[in-house]
Amino acid sequence: MTDEENKVTIETGDTGKGTSEMAEPANTEELEERALSVFSSERNEDLTALVLCLITTFMVLLFTKWLV
Amino acid sequence: MSCTKEHMPVIVMGALLLIYGLIVQTGVLLPTMKYLHTHKAMDLQVTLSLIFGGLALVGTIINMVREPGDTTLDRFFLQPLGGIILIMIMAMAIRWYLEPLVKIMSKSLQPLLGFKIYKVMNLNYVVLGILAGVVITNTWGIPKFAAPGVKCARFILKMGVIMLGARYSFAELAKLGVYSVWLIGFFVLGTVFLVLWLGKIFKQPKSMTGVLSAGMGVCGVSATVAVAPVVKAKSAEMAYTIGTILSFGIICMFVFPTIGHMAGMNPVQFGAWAGTGILNSAQVAAAALAFDAVDIKTLKVAEIFNITRVLFLPVIVLVLATWFGKQSGQKLSFKSVVIDKFPIFILGFLILFGMSSAGLFSPPSHYKGKYIDVSYNDRTQVTTEEWETLDGALAAGDFSSLDPAQLAAVTNLVEQRQIAGNYDERNDKKLFDSVGRGRMAQLEGVLAAAKAKTISLSSDVKSAIKHAVKQVHKKSKTVVTLTDFMIWFFAFGLIGLGMQITKKSITQAGGWPIVMGVIAGITKATLSFFVVLWLVKDVVLN
Numbered sequence: 001m002t003d004e005e006n007k008v009t010i011e012t013g014d015t016g017k018g019t020s021e022m023a024e025p026a027n028t029e030e031l032e033e034r035a036l037s038v039f040s041s042e043r044n045e046d047l048t049a050l051v052l053c054l055i056t057t058f059m060v061l062l063f064t065k066w067l068v
Numbered sequence: 069m070s071c072t073k074e075h076m077p078v079i080v081m082g083a084l085l086l087i088y089g090l091i092v093q094t095g096v097l098l099p100t101m102k103y104l105h106t107h108k109a110m111d112l113q114v115t116l117s118l119i120f121g122g123l124a125l126v127g128t129i130i131n132m133v134r135e136p137g138d139t140t141l142d143r144f145f146l147q148p149l150g151g152i153i154l155i156m157i158m159a160m161a162i163r164w165y166l167e168p169l170v171k172i173m174s175k176s177l178q179p180l181l182g183f184k185i186y187k188v189m190n191l192n193y194v195v196l197g198i199l200a201g202v203v204i205t206n207t208w209g210i211p212k213f214a215a216p217g218v219k220c221a222r223f224i225l226k227m228g229v230i231m232l233g234a235r236y237s238f239a240e241l242a243k244l245g246v247y248s249v250w251l252i253g254f255f256v257l258g259t260v261f262l263v264l265w266l267g268k269i270f271k272q273p274k275s276m277t278g279v280l281s282a283g284m285g286v287c288g289v290s291a292t293v294a295v296a297p298v299v300k301a302k303s304a305e306m307a308y309t310i311g312t313i314l315s316f317g318i319i320c321m322f323v324f325p326t327i328g329h330m331a332g333m334n335p336v337q338f339g340a341w342a343g344t345g346i347l348n349s350a351q352v353a354a355a356a357l358a359f360d361a362v363d364i365k366t367l368k369v370a371e372i373f374n375i376t377r378v379l380f381l382p383v384i385v386l387v388l389a390t391w392f393g394k395q396s397g398q399k400l401s402f403k404s405v406v407i408d409k410f411p412i413f414i415l416g417f418l419i420l421f422g423m424s425s426a427g428l429f430s431p432p433s434h435y436k437g438k439y440i441d442v443s444y445n446d447r448t449q450v451t452t453e454e455w456e457t458l459d460g461a462l463a464a465g466d467f468s469s470l471d472p473a474q475l476a477a478v479t480n481l482v483e484q485r486q487i488a489g490n491y492d493e494r495n496d497k498k499l500f501d502s503v504g505r506g507r508m509a510q511l512e513g514v515l516a517a518a519k520a521k522t523i524s525l526s527s528d529v530k531s532a533i534k535h536a537v538k539q540v541h542k543k544s545k546t547v548v549t550l551t552d553f554m555i556w557f558f559a560f561g562l563i564g565l566g567m568q569i570t571k572k573s574i575t576q577a578g579g580w581p582i583v584m585g586v587i588a589g590i591t592k593a594t595l596s597f598f599v600v601l602w603l604v605k606d607v608v609l610n
Contacts, residue, residue: 028300031300032297034293034297038290038293039294039408042409046416047412048144049224049227049416050413053416054419056231056553057423060546060553063549064546064549065545068545
């Protein structure tokens, strides 16, 4: 069996960073790297969402309260 | 040339949006909008079309002249631009055309079917948006230019949750928080132990039951990925588990609202049930908005339960690590799960809540951005037709059965054409306000008496008084605009969610995980249904 045959395709949706191929047997290091990578992308996503929300809120306040 | 061809879909969509915005602006579509009951959103249609049309064209020009990079601007605007515009067009088409058409059609089919199909199947813009996304992704597929934009859906959904923070009061958050910690704590840990016990009964490997218990107990895919290294899950077990969670969640998302309506659940009960029983954050929001897309009360309750559930993840990782006999991995320690996995969007939610509580969006004396304004204002007056109706009714003695205070309030409404205090006392704001509010209370009493049929008034007179009362109930423009943004973020995010529901992700479910997952999921949904009906009353938010 080749390495390619031993890979399993996992469709995790966007939460788990989409489709990925992983080795069939348990590989803790690979799983840990994957989890950390998911955490990191979630953190970036959350931070950007937070910043954009604050900008949106500021603009809303500007045009509906402070400049009116 | 090839570069222009690549960007052509976005250019076309941008141009179409601009043309649509200009057509709406001319008023040509007003009769159609009145037929669809969307004419009140005419200004919003123009604004959104022009803004997104402009963004599409400007973004495309930048994409054409600039080398692609990996900056925040690239990742969150330039690369996903095509998908963002596509989903936005879908959201606008569904909200302003498809949903009203479905309502009109289902009303016309009511005599034949005996029920309104849109009510039974909860066919509001949220469900229609998700269904449209599912159909597109599983038939034609997501167009290449839109793929990065579709991935933004979850992130925009989080923006919706953050904005939702502006709509809670301290009392609500405290009351719901206590309920949610108890209920979620019980059901999350209960599900985890149930799955572990089922694994023992069915003699399944610890790695599989561990990963499935986290997925079914806490927050779906995210929890599965976090727990997989802790319990040393095999890749096939992860695939089976994720497939099971996604399939179960999708079924719940469509079934929960119908069951909730059939069981006569109130918004608070349904929100608590959806937040407890459904596994995925986006699916919780979808179910809550499918149950009631007009009032955000259900969504508010569901999101508090959802946030509490997400916060339980480190506790579950610790429980499973102890159960599996593993303190920490080489790279992934318990500390990193707590710190790295901490959902920062919840901080955003709390920041917006703090800003709202500090009175930044509306004065603290207002209730959730709503307030009563009885000061003189042309916009607060009843219409000429309404005034003539009231004046005629007063002259004809239609109000003779009212008590003196109610009659005085009606007489004053006819004199001043609006609910207000006495003109002579206008400089004493406190007195003016209290007299105006008193008159409003008397008029509300007239409406209540008419409703209880203790007095008889024509529908035109009731409608005129109702309008006068409504006119003095104002809403903070800031709160209304923030809520509009939030609703559009959710609408956008949920269409994107639909586009991520692929046959492949569902059909990967299988093996023992699907058996154990279905048993655990149905047990959790059923038990939480009864517990919520028994424990959670509508008074939580009153």
